Amino acid sequence: MTAxxxxxxxxxxxxxxxxxxxxxxxxxxxxxxxxxxxxxADKSVFGLAADEIRADMGLSATEFGLANSAFFLLFSxxxxxxxxxxDRVRPKWLLLTMAVLWSVAQTPAALGGGLAVLIGSRVxxxxxxxxxxxxxxxxxxxxxxxxxxxxxxALVTLGVTLGVITAAxxxxxxxxxxxxxxxxxxxxxxxxxxxxLWAVLGADGTYRTDAPETPPVQSTAKPAYRRILGSRTWIGxxxxxxxxxxxxxxxxxxxxxxxxxxxxxxxxxxxxxxALPWAMGALVLLGQAALTGWLMRRGVSSRWARGRVGGxxxxxxxxxxxxxxxxxxxxxxxxxxxxxxxxxxxxxTVAVTTVAELAPPARRGGALGTMNATVTxxxxxxxxxxxxxxxxxxxxxxQTAVLLSGVLLLVGALAAFTLIDPARDAARLGA
Numbered sequence: 001m002t003a004x005x006x007x008x009x010x011x012x013x014x015x016x017x018x019x020x021x022x023x024x025x026x027x028x029x030x031x032x033x034x035x036x037x038x039x040x041a042d043k044s045v046f047g048l049a050a051d052e053i054r055a056d057m058g059l060s061a062t063e064f065g066l067a068n069s070a071f072f073l074l075f076s077x078x079x080x081x082x083x084x085x086x087d088r089v090r091p092k093w094l095l096l097t098m099a100v101l102w103s104v105a106q107t108p109a110a111l112g113g114g115l116a117v118l119i120g121s122r123v124x125x126x127x128x129x130x131x132x133x134x135x136x137x138x139x140x141x142x143x144x145x146x147x148x149x150x151x152x153x154a155l156v157t158l159g160v161t162l163g164v165i166t167a168a169x170x171x172x173x174x175x176x177x178x179x180x181x182x183x184x185x186x187x188x189x190x191x192x193x194x195x196x197l198w199a200v201l202g203a204d205g206t207y208r209t210d211a212p213e214t215p216p217v218q219s220t221a222k223p224a225y226r227r228i229l230g231s232r233t234w235i236g237x238x239x240x241x242x243x244x245x246x247x248x249x250x251x252x253x254x255x256x257x258x259x260x261x262x263x264x265x266x267x268x269x270x271x272x273x274x275a276l277p278w279a280m281g282a283l284v285l286l287g288q289a290a291l292t293g294w295l296m297r298r299g300v301s302s303r304w305a306r307g308r309v310g311g312x313x314x315x316x317x318x319x320x321x322x323x324x325x326x327x328x329x330x331x332x333x334x335x336x337x338x339x340x341x342x343x344x345x346x347x348x349t350v351a352v353t354t355v356a357e358l359a360p361p362a363r364r365g366g367a368l369g370t371m372n373a374t375v376t377x378x379x380x381x382x383x384x385x386x387x388x389x390x391x392x393x394x395x396x397x398x399q400t401a402v403l404l405s406g407v408l409l410l411v412g413a414l415a416a417f418t419l420i421d422p423a424r425d426a427a428r429l430g431a
Contacts, residue, residue: 025143028203029152032136035095035198036159038190039132041167042102042125043071043252045187048171048271049180050257056180057115061397065387068253070119072380074127076373082131083369087362091139092202094131099195101128103188110184130376133160134368137352141364142205149353150296154289157349161282164251165275172271222362223429229370231429236307236419237354240314241375243412244347247317247405249382251277251341254390254401258337262398263330273334280342284313285349292350302357307420310350314413317344321406324399337402344409350416351375357422360429 046053046068054064086094105125109118136159140152167187174183228234255277259270288309295305320340324333352368359367385404389397 024203025152025205027201028143028205029140029155031194031198031202032095032140032156033159033162034194035099035136036133036156037163037166038099038102038187038194039129040160040163040252041171041190042106042129042187044164044167045171045175045180045183046071046122047251047253047256048168048274049175049183050253051260051267052175052180053118057118059115060387061390062384062387065253065383065385065390067115067119067122068383069380071122071126072376073123075130075379076376078127078130078373079134079376080370080373083134083372084366086131086135086138086365086369090204091135091142091365092198092204094135095139095202096195096198098128098132098135099191099198101125103191103195106184106188106191110181110188112181130373131369133348134352134365134372137356138365138368139204141352141356144205148293149356150289150293150349153353153356154285154349157352158282158285160248160348161278161285164278165282168271168275172268176267222360225363225366225370227429228359228363228367231358231425232419233307233358233422233425234355234367234371236415237351237358238371238374239415239419240310240412241347241351241371242378243314243405243408244345244351245375246378246382246408247341247344249379250386250401250405251345252379253383254386254398255337255341257390258398258401259334262395263334265330265334273338276338277342277345280338281346284343284346288313288346289349292353301421302354302423303421306350306354306357306422307416310347310354310420311413311416313343313346313350314409314416317341317346318406318409318413321402321409324402324406333399340402340406340409344405347412347416354420354422358426358429360426 050064082094102125105121105128109121136156137153140156141149144152171183174186256270256274259265259273260267265273292305292309317340320336324336327333327336355367355371356364386401389400393400
């Protein structure tokens with residue numbers, strides 16, 4: 001008999017039980033997966049059309065990197081503000097508003113205009129998309145108790161991967177056969193269609209009781225945000241997630257160009273190969289969710305099941321990135337790139353479920369939103385840094401960027417191993 005079998009059980013209302021297991025919970029989760037697919041299809045357009053946009057507007061790599069960084073100018077601020085707001089406003093309406101704004105934000109650049117219009121459109125899109133991930137996770141996790149959140153959390157995160165995998169080949173075709181502006185119309189239409197479906201089928205979860213291993217006080221406790229954000233678990237999770245998001249930003253903005261210009265793959269092949277690290281990340285996410293859930297059902301602490309498992313993913317990703325200069329040939333370098341960035345970018349589910357366990361429901365939206373706001377500053381920094389490396393070093397700058405990512409992933413792994421212990425810190429907050 002395991003510790004999980006002997007742990008005292010909290011009482012659950014019929015509403016609580018049905019919300020975590022009914023068909024409606026999975027319908028909503030499915031819609032949120034598609035929500036994140038549209039979200040990252042929006043983000044991936046610029047990376048897929050990097051060469052076309054630079055040629056059309058006469059941009060250097062640094063200028064193109066700065067234009068992409070503009071996307072994250074209000075991204076983090078919006079994530080923090082809306083994250084706090086989501087503790088007071090129903091997530092259903094926040095998600096609907098975001099999806100509508102995504103489609104509106106694409107329109108100016110799709111119609112035409114120069115660099116100023118392009119940057120303005122991306123700033124607005126970033127502000128509308130900044131809160132998407134934490135609010136979508138909050139909406140999905142509200143249908144499930146703590147010990148059942150790994151799978152829905154992983155599925156919503158999987159939407160990120162599926163968005164790039166499904167969008168990359170199709171958007172690449174649209175870009176090459178029509179134009180990059182036509183691709184903006186495609187993603188705008190996808191956002192509008194999702195908003196219509198969500199308005200009809202979307203709903204908020206009613207699960208308000210945390211997992212059995214969490215003290216009962218957690219369900220009503222309202223510790224100050226500064227106590228949550230000052231905990232070792234929140235700091236360690238956020239630091240590790242920052243390094244993971246750096247890899248995500250690198251994949252979104254510069255990986256297609258690296259595959260084409262740095263490793264010599266054709267434009268068509270690059271449009272397909274760019275999906276590989278995302279596909280690997282998807283498999284890793286599902287494997288991590290299964291392993292974490294299996295460990296926790298057997299009484300293993302979340303310090304190990306989440307912190308150590310997540311840290312191991314970052315460590316393996318770092319090793320692959322740092323090994324890049326040790327191999328020759330485009331094939332070998334591409335393989336290491338896929339493994340390194342695929343593993344490195346697979347931390348989001350660990351981060352979200354860890355903070356969801358740490359923070360009580362009354363503070364969960366703010367804790368997740370503030371984490372996301374901090375983490376996504378990597379998206380503000382990474383595109384510009386890589387652009388400068390490419391301008392100063394030529395194609396060698398791409399490899400330098402991957403090595404930098406490897407070093408950051410090592411730091412993230414160390415933070416995960418040494419700081420994350422949500423059960424310990426949740427107990428302190430409850431006390």
